[in-house]
Structure formats: structure tokens, C-alpha cells
Amino acid sequence: MRSEVSVTFKDGPPVRIDLREEPPMPNDVARKWLDDQFTQMGCEPLRPTGKLLMADRVVVVAQAAGPAGFADVKWAREFARATSAALAKPLVHIDADSLSISY
DSSP: OOOEEEEEOTTSOOEEEEOTTSOOOOHHHHHHHHHHHHHHTTOOOSSTTOOOOHHHHHHHHHHHHHHHHHHSHHHHHHHHHHHHHHHTOSEEEEETTTTEEEO
């Protein structure tokens, strides 16, 4: 089964992370990893109410990491594993500039 996370940044090719050969990350570990990244990167909730959906967290972390963050192959692989597990989706596409996500 195909499993991939891709992230698009303006004026650049999509970053594609193939997860077929990667071991799955447990959901609770994935959520904690994304929470930790959100905090470490000083990210802010997208909504004025402060409510933060997991999909929002994924998009904001991707945007904060930027192309330079995804150049770190180890970090990018962990991000993709956490994203796939936390969202329970094998195929995820993130557009970091428009802050959107599709499955």
C-alpha cells in the first residue's frame, strides 16, 4: 500500500516522503511528537479561539519548519511518520503557504 506525506512550499518542488519502508509510529507517540515540535518552534494556533485541531498542528509545524527543516532528512521522516499516524491517513498533502491539508 502506498504511504506518503508531501509538503509544498511556494516556488519550490514538493517534498515527498515515502513511508512504505518506515515502521508505523503509535498514535500517542505521534501526537506527542507533533505537540513537542509545535512548542519548540514557537507556533501559534490558527484560530482566534485557541482551539487547535491535529490537522492544524501538522500544517503549522510544516510551515514553521520551512524548506530548511525538510532538508533534514531524519526530521522530515519523523514528521511524516507522526503526521500519517496522528491523522490516520496513508496519503497526506500539506500546502504550507496556504495552510491547507488534503488526504
